[in-house]
Amino acid sequence: MPKNNSAILLIDSEKCTGCRLCEMACSMLHHGILSPHRARLRVLRFDNGRCNVPVVCQACEDAPCIKTCPMNARRRIGNQAVITDEDRCIGCRACVYVCPFGAPVVNPDDGKTLTCDRCSDEDGPPWCVRACRDCGALKTVTAEEAVARKSRQRAEQARAAYPPKKRPAA
Amino acid sequence: MNVLIIGNGIAGNEVAFFLRRARPDCRITILSAERFPEYDPCSLPYFIGRDVPRDAVFRKDWQDYRTHRIQLVLDHPATAIDPAAREVTTAPGMRFGYDRLVLAHGGSLYIPPIEGIDRDGVHSCKQLGSADRLDQSGGSAAVVIGSGAIGIEAAEALKKRGYEVTIVELLDWILPALFDPETSQRLAANLEGCGIRVLTSEKVLRIEGAEKVSAVVTDKRRIPCDTVVIATGVVPGKALAQTAGIDVARGIRVDAHLQTSAAGIYACGDCVETVDACTGEDAMFQLKHNAVEQARVVARNLIGEPAAYPGAWAFARAHFFDTHAVTFGKTTRATQCELGQLEIIERDEGADYLRIITKEGRVVGGQAIGRFGDVIGLFIGAMWRKDAIPDIRANWPHIIRKGSPYPWTHRQLGESIGLKP
Ligand SMILES: Cc1cc2nc3c(=O)[nH]c(=O)nc-3n(C[C@H](O)[C@H](O)[C@H](O)COP(=O)(O)OP(=O)(O)OC[C@H]3O[C@@H](n4cnc5c(N)ncnc54)[C@H](O)[C@@H]3O)c2cc1C
Numbered sequence: 301m302p303k304n305n306s307a308i309l310l311i312d313s314e315k316c317t318g319c320r321l322c323e324m325a326c327s328m329l330h331h332g333i334l335s336p337h338r339a340r341l342r343v344l345r346f347d348n349g350r351c352n353v354p355v356v357c358q359a360c361e362d363a364p365c366i367k368t369c370p371m372n373a374r375r376r377i378g379n380q381a382v383i384t385d386e387d388r389c390i391g392c393r394a395c396v397y398v399c400p401f402g403a404p405v406v407n408p409d410d411g412k413t414l415t416c417d418r419c420s421d422e423d424g425p426p427w428c429v430r431a432c433r434d435c436g437a438l439k440t441v442t443a444e445e446a447v448a449r450k451s452r453q454r455a456e457q458a459r460a461a462y463p464p465k466k467r468p469a470a
Numbered sequence: 471m472n473v474l475i476i477g478n479g480i481a482g483n484e485v486a487f488f489l490r491r492a493r494p495d496c497r498i499t500i501l502s503a504e505r506f507p508e509y510d511p512c513s514l515p516y517f518i519g520r521d522v523p524r525d526a527v528f529r530k531d532w533q534d535y536r537t538h539r540i541q542l543v544l545d546h547p548a549t550a551i552d553p554a555a556r557e558v559t560t561a562p563g564m565r566f567g568y569d570r571l572v573l574a575h576g577g578s579l580y581i582p583p584i585e586g587i588d589r590d591g592v593h594s595c596k597q598l599g600s601a602d603r604l605d606q607s608g609g610s611a612a613v614v615i616g617s618g619a620i621g622i623e624a625a626e627a628l629k630k631r632g633y634e635v636t637i638v639e640l641l642d643w644i645l646p647a648l649f650d651p652e653t654s655q656r657l658a659a660n661l662e663g664c665g666i667r668v669l670t671s672e673k674v675l676r677i678e679g680a681e682k683v684s685a686v687v688t689d690k691r692r693i694p695c696d697t698v699v700i701a702t703g704v705v706p707g708k709a710l711a712q713t714a715g716i717d718v719a720r721g722i723r724v725d726a727h728l729q730t731s732a733a734g735i736y737a738c739g740d741c742v743e744t745v746d747a748c749t750g751e752d753a754m755f756q757l758k759h760n761a762v763e764q765a766r767v768v769a770r771n772l773i774g775e776p777a778a779y780p781g782a783w784a785f786a787r788a789h790f791f792d793t794h795a796v797t798f799g800k801t802t803r804a805t806q807c808e809l810g811q812l813e814i815i816e817r818d819e820g821a822d823y824l825r826i827i828t829k830e831g832r833v834v835g836g837q838a839i840g841r842f843g844d845v846i847g848l849f850i851g852a853m854w855r856k857d858a859i860p861d862i863r864a865n866w867p868h869i870i871r872k873g874s875p876y877p878w879t880h881r882q883l884g885e886s887i888g889l890k891p
Binding site for chain 2: 313344346347351353364367368370371372387388390391392393394396397398399400401402
């Protein structure tokens with residue numbers, strides 16, 4: 301059984317305050333130092349911090365980075381996260397370029413890319429999720445929950461696009 | 471069902487292993503012209519340059535074929551197809567019958583008609599066998615003929631191995647199919663900065679040498695060398711199909727399900743001509759991700775799913791030493807003969823360069839060097855969705871609160887093309 305998660309990392313940017321504790325926690329776990337540049341997720345800040353968007357690898361189902369990596373270094377691991385195999389990565393950044401979110405981070409130490417492994421070696425939730433406990437912008441959900449949420453979202457979007465006609469008062 | 475696959479490359483293996491996962495019971499045979507398990511041609515320059523050990527070029531090992539019960543027939547290049555008899559003949563003279571045939575034999579290196587091109591010391595890195603010979607050849611001065619992505623990667627690899635390296639390109643700028651001159655000139659300057667000599671608008675006339683190569687003679691000079699690498703492009707392998715009466719154009723012609731003009735014969739990878747997923751125009755991109763996607767469509771059709779292929783997409787990186795560049799979609803040159811208002815959006819900031827090509831306000835291609843590469847994926851998304859750049863400009867700076875279905879993507883796009891926050 302893979303540890304903690306076959307769970308999906310869910311982002312709610314509305315709740316993100318831009319505190320960047322997630323970046324700290326991530327770099328601490330993976331590199332043993334507090335260094336946002338080495339974190340596998342990034343918080344984009346817009347409008348002086350009024351809008352914050354955590355960006356993290358979505359482990360796309362048909363991930364373009366896996367198909368375009370010339371070294372076959374991008375691979376899916378047991379918990380479904382897609383990671384860079386550092387022994388094969390040559391730092392060419394194909395995965396950065398092809399990612400629709402620009403999620404992969406280039407490690408300043410060796411030029412190889414880093415993406416979220418959902419803390420695959422840890423028990424319990426990923427460290428970024430723990431760090432985000434107060435805001436709740438980052439959460440893990442099961443695959444089923446994620447699907448349910450997606451269809452709820454779609455239904456809401458459809459309702460917004462096609463508002464129900466007001467019935468004439470009887 | 472008895473499925474026969476010609477070509478043990480990226481496409482052939484993707485078909486075989488995908489098919490095996492879906493159909494535990496069918497017979498799968500791959501005819502291979504080489505004697506290796508599947509390897510990735512994209513990895514070869516990095517093995518030659520000693521960035522990775524030779525092992526790292528392989529995508530499969532022998533055991534994978536056994537476990538998945540895929541019969542791999544080595545050293546058996548297909549030489550003839552008989553669609554009526556449903557039979558393929560190989561060079562050693564064996565015949566293989568099939569119910570369904572998949573053509574996945576890729577392309578071959580284009581060998582320009584240059585005197586002396588068969589001399590000892592003339593190499594290529596299209597296949598593992600040739601890469602091995604180049605790796606073991608030893609030498610100190612190399613001339614790379616052709617400046618496509620493969621030529622640039624070979625040049626970097628040899629430079630890392632201590633060779634003095636010269637690239638000779640016939641056209642006016644390097645990477646001519648992938649980048650516009652504005653981007654290429656910057657890349658050429660970076661190559662020169664790394665100690666690689668770049669000669670453009672120069673034609674190789676002959677390769678000199680008694681037994682071994684001693685020089686390359688161009689229309690402008692004589693370049694002494696002991697090693698030559700041919701990197702003048704890859705031509706789709708279509709002769710095999712053509713002789714069998716299968717329709718070909720630039721490559722093997724296929725329908726939306728990647729079936730050729732002969733019933734029961736499919737084709738995928740570098741040997742096929744397809745369409746551009748964005749524009750619907752004929753396309754011959756010869757890139758790995760397209761080979762993989764096409765192979766999956768073929769496999770799904772083989773198992774009876776009527777999967778249609780949405781088309782190929784152009785995406786390539788150029789990377790050497792500390793230079794990181796990327797290109798996608800169309801170049802300016804490729805759009806020049808088309809109707810429609812073109813706008814080129816450029817950002818030029820020292821080592822970093824961004825060039826986005828828009829037609830009628832829609833992104834159709836782009837190139838980046840350095841940090842602008844980090845946002846290129848957002849532009850690729852904008853191209854797929856056909857986002858209107860004029861709308862992004864008009865709704866700026868309210869783009870995040872209202873005015874865009876992709877608020878932060880468009881916000882980043884806007885900033886990248888120079889709109890101020
Ligand atoms: C040095 C190099 C670098 C590259 N870098 C990139 C890159 O960075 N990104 C990218 O997207 N693409 C890159 N490519 C292109 C990419 O490798 C190809 O698009 C991809 O391999 C195509 O897959 P394929 O299966 O169609 O062909 P291949 O992988 O070439 O496989 C075809 C196979 O068929 C075999 N064959 C040929 N004729 C016969 C026959 N008659 N009978 C039996 N077998 C036969 C060949 O031996 C070969 O094994 C690169 C290519 C090279 C050579």
